[in-house]
Amino acid sequence: MSLLNSNYCVNALVAAPSHIKVFSASSDCQVVVYEGKIREKPSSKEEARQFIKGSWLVVVGRTRGAEERRWERRRLPSHPGAGGGGGGAEGATEASEAVEFFYKSRGLYSLSTQLEFSLSASKLRDMDVLSKSDPMAVVYSKKGDGTLEELGRTEVVLNQLDPVWVGKIPVNYHFEIVQPLVFRVYDVDTKFHNVPVKALKLGEQDFLGEATCVLSEIITKQNKSLTLKLEAAGGQRSMQNRGSLTIRAEETVASKRVIEMGLRASHLENKDDPFLRISKTVESGGTIPVYKTEVAVNNLNPTWKPVRLTMQQFGSRETPLVLECFDFNSNGKHEIMGVLQKSVAELEMLQKGRTGANFQIPTSVRSSQMKTLKSQLFVDGFLETTQYTFLDYISSGFELNFMVAVDFTGSNGDPRSPMSLHYLDPSGHLNSYQKAILEVGEIIQFYDTDKHFPAWGFGGRLMNREVSHCFNLNGHPSDSEVEGVNGIMAAYSSALVNVALAGPTLFGQIIDRAAQIASQSVSNNQTKYFILLIITDGVITDLQETINAIVKASDLPLSILIIGVGNADFQQMEILDADNGKRLESSTGRVATRDIVQFVPMREVHSGQISVVQSLLEELPSQFLAYMRCRDIKPHFVN
Amino acid sequence: MKSLSRSIEITVISAEDLSIHGRPIKNNAFVVVQTAPNATRSTSVDTTGGTYPSWNEMLELPLPQESQFVRVEVQCRTSSGAKAVGGVNVPVSDFAEGWIPNGYLTFLSYRLRKWNGERNGIINLSIRVKGKEIT
Numbered sequence: 099m100s101l102l103n104s105n106y107c108v109n110a111l112v113a114a115p116s117h118i119k120v121f122s123a124s125s126d127c128q129v130v131v132y133e134g135k136i137r138e139k140p141s142s143k144e145e146a147r148q149f150i151k152g153s154w155l156v157v158v159g160r161t162r163g164a165e166e167r168r169w170e171r172r173r174l175p176s177h178p179g180a181g182g183g184g185g186g187a188e189g190a191t192e193a194s195e196a197v198e199f200f201y202k203s204r205g206l207y208s209l210s211t212q213l214e215f216s217l218s219a220s221k222l223r224d225m226d227v228l229s230k231s232d233p234m235a236v237v238y239s240k241k242g243d244g245t246l247e248e249l250g251r252t253e254v255v256l257n258q259l260d261p262v263w264v265g266k267i268p269v270n271y272h273f274e275i276v277q278p279l280v281f282r283v284y285d286v287d288t289k290f291h292n293v294p295v296k297a298l299k300l301g302e303q304d305f306l307g308e309a310t311c312v313l314s315e316i317i318t319k320q321n322k323s324l325t326l327k328l329e330a331a332g333g334q335r336s337m338q339n340r341g342s343l344t345i346r347a348e349e350t351v352a353s354k355r356v357i358e359m360g361l362r363a364s365h366l367e368n369k370d371d372p373f374l375r376i377s378k379t380v381e382s383g384g385t386i387p388v389y390k391t392e393v394a395v396n397n398l399n400p401t402w403k404p405v406r407l408t409m410q411q412f413g414s415r416e417t418p419l420v421l422e423c424f425d426f427n428s429n430g431k432h433e434i435m436g437v438l439q440k441s442v443a444e445l446e447m448l449q450k451g452r453t454g455a456n457f458q459i460p461t462s463v464r465s466s467q468m469k470t471l472k473s474q475l476f477v478d479g480f481l482e483t484t485q486y487t488f489l490d491y492i493s494s495g496f497e498l499n500f501m502v503a504v505d506f507t508g509s510n511g512d513p514r515s516p517m518s519l520h521y522l523d524p525s526g527h528l529n530s531y532q533k534a535i536l537e538v539g540e541i542i543q544f545y546d547t548d549k550h551f552p553a554w555g556f557g558g559r560l561m562n563r564e565v566s567h568c569f570n571l572n573g574h575p576s577d578s579e580v581e582g583v584n585g586i587m588a589a590y591s592s593a594l595v596n597v598a599l600a601g602p603t604l605f606g607q608i609i610d611r612a613a614q615i616a617s618q619s620v621s622n623n624q625t626k627y628f629i630l631l632i633i634t635d636g637v638i639t640d641l642q643e644t645i646n647a648i649v650k651a652s653d654l655p656l657s658i659l660i661i662g663v664g665n666a667d668f669q670q671m672e673i674l675d676a677d678n679g680k681r682l683e684s685s686t687g688r689v690a691t692r693d694i695v696q697f698v699p700m701r702e703v704h705s706g707q708i709s710v711v712q713s714l715l716e717e718l719p720s721q722f723l724a725y726m727r728c729r730d731i732k733p734h735f736v737n
Numbered sequence: 738m739k740s741l742s743r744s745i746e747i748t749v750i751s752a753e754d755l756s757i758h759g760r761p762i763k764n765n766a767f768v769v770v771q772t773a774p775n776a777t778r779s780t781s782v783d784t785t786g787g788t789y790p791s792w793n794e795m796l797e798l799p800l801p802q803e804s805q806f807v808r809v810e811v812q813c814r815t816s817s818g819a820k821a822v823g824g825v826n827v828p829v830s831d832f833a834e835g836w837i838p839n840g841y842l843t844f845l846s847y848r849l850r851k852w853n854g855e856r857n858g859i860i861n862l863s864i865r866v867k868g869k870e871i872t
Binding site: 394395401403613614617618620621650653654681683686687688689690691692728729 | 838841845847850
């Protein structure tokens with residue numbers, strides 16, 4: 099099934115269009131440029147996955163009509179295969195695969211990351227009479243409803259109380275969700291030793307102990323390694339020592355190597371608008387296009403912009419790459435000007451020897467005979483680098499620091515009325531503000547070691563009768579920090595008693611305050627990245643003031659998440675969230691360095707089964723990486 | 738008494754969507770940076786980027802105490818001499834004052850304006866202030 103037939107369309111959205119000359123090379127590919135958006139209809143799924151290139155990319159999956167486009171776009175990437183009811187499932191998987199490929203091909207962390215667990219244990223209980231235990235470990239993920247799903251098992255290690263299992267267990271890491279895990283260790287009875295591990299009935303084995311944690315606890319540790327005490331079933335503490343289990347996580351991404359090279363051609367013949375297409379040959383035969391250069395207009399000795407290929411794109415250093423030079427034709431029927439085949443290693447040789455490689459061309463359309471041309475390809479620069487992942491930074495001591503700001507404007511409604519967005523239900527049912535704090539907080543807290551979170555309110559009237567656009571939720575005159583997510587919840591409840599709702603809705607001071615904290619941290623060290631969560635019910639009174647504050651903060655290690663609660667019109671917020679590719683511009687003419695705002699309305703949480711918070715958090719790792727990479731900040735590896 | 742001897746390292750990274758008389762420029766854009774009447778530097782001419790030129794060129798200029806802004810101007814070399822494309826006054830406060838830590842590399846982008854105030858493209862820069870405060 100082609101990507102097109104399955105009703106998916108890959109929209110490449112060029113936000114900082116340094117590669118404005120985007121085009122399509124194969125004749126059966128269509129490109130439409132509209133308002134800076136390049137819409138492309140790939141001829142096949144493979145083509146679609148491979149082609150994607152540009153400064154920014156948005157993939158839109160249209161399973162259920164245009165009205166759900168926006169939601170689909172955000173939902174699909176985080177949940178491969180989550181079809182969302184009725185027929186969409188297969189297509190959704192395809193689209194998310196394409197998205198995943200895109201991120202991988204660009205070396206960006208996003209979506210899920212493949213991890214592998216290596217397990218070891220020490221001081222296990224000895225269950226066997228004549229020898230020692232024969233342990234095996236089983237890993238489960240705990241679902242929202244408390245049920246366990248098995249992720250994998252290790253092999254059985256014979257006669258060992260301190261086993262180091264060799265078998266690796268694959269796990270998908272998602273930044274945007276909490277992933278609880280359960281580990282169980284069993285002593286496998288001797289009579290089952292000929293039974294394949296997967297076929298073992300766990301009920302028939304002796305239970306040695308279990309341990310639980312969430313995945314982010316493991317990956318935020320140095321070396322991504324965590325040791326847990328084994329306990330009795332159901333986590334009951336017992337006096338008996340059941341030993342401990344060590345879990346070590348590794349990223350399975352084959353490699354983080356990236357090749358950058360300058361390509362140039364000379365003496366091209368006849369045609370005049372050349373561009374290069376690079377394809378990787380695959381084992382099954384055939385080629386997959388992985389890169390296209392821009393078109394060099396009217397130039398038969400062109401130098402193209404540096405080509406950047408990740409290992410996912412070029413395979414290995416020895417994989418033959420097919421480099422084809424085409425003459426660009428606006429009707430999409432690009433004519434071949436020459437072909438040659440070289441591996442990355444051979445291309446590097448060309449650069450070292452400063453020699454050119456001759457293009458060839460088929461003598462006729464049907465013939466496989468090749469004629470060697472006078473035109474040549476040169477490699478001017480060759481650079482092999484390592485691209486660090488989000489987990490590289492996190493596991494080497496980088497932190498995400500969480501900050502919260504809550505809307506205290508009058509439009510929320512009197513907190514004493516059950517109709518109010520700020521109503522604190524005595525039955526314990528959470529209001530939208532509490533839900534938002536809890537859902538975002540419980541994910542980010544693991545990435546913040548001291549768990550001291552600054553918490554503010556805005557648009558409220560304080561005891562001194564003054565309206566403040568940035569006050570401490572805990573009521574403290576100078577210290578805005580509270581302890582843990584529970585601390586935020588408590589400070590929020592107490593503020594509702596002490597602060598009267600007022601207005602107008604201004605974000606400027608809150609964003610300035612957050613930016614100030616972020617910049618203070620920068621002057622101390624560079625290992626912190628800040629996340630400001632603003633929860634609001636409505637329309638910003640002064641949009642330009644907010645934009646100015648965002649633009650000013652756009653160069654700091656800061657991302658701003660905005661959750662809209664209630665039923666107001668949040669159109670303005672979409673402007674702040676520069677997902678449409680328009681960079682924010684302040685009233686003084688400064689343009690945002692990068693997109694740091696994510697907005698999502700809370701009501702979407704009820705319309706789909708996937709939490710609003712996930713779609714909000716999805717882009718965080720790539721915003722984090724964009725900041726670190728443009729400054730060339732590297733993870734602090736222990737060795 | 739405080740005196741300040743400082744300079745800036747300004748990297749002119751790239752510009753986007755430049756035009757002259759409503760027509761996208763072809764090639765040959767360059768950038769002139771001025772921090773004081775007697776302190777002017779310019780980049781080389783971009784010959785490949787067309788409407789989206791990139792230079793990635795670092796210029797070092799003194800930044801006198803009294804300078805309130807850095808003038809950045811994009812021009813285009815033509816057969817009839819250099820033509821102005823658009824410019825911007827980058828406030829010193831955007832990269833050297835307020836919250837910005839000492840020696841921080843700021844990445845800045847600005848909307849360019851023609852002499853008549855019309856919008857024309859965006860320029861991307863990075864600036865780092867060098868030099869110490871002597872008291």
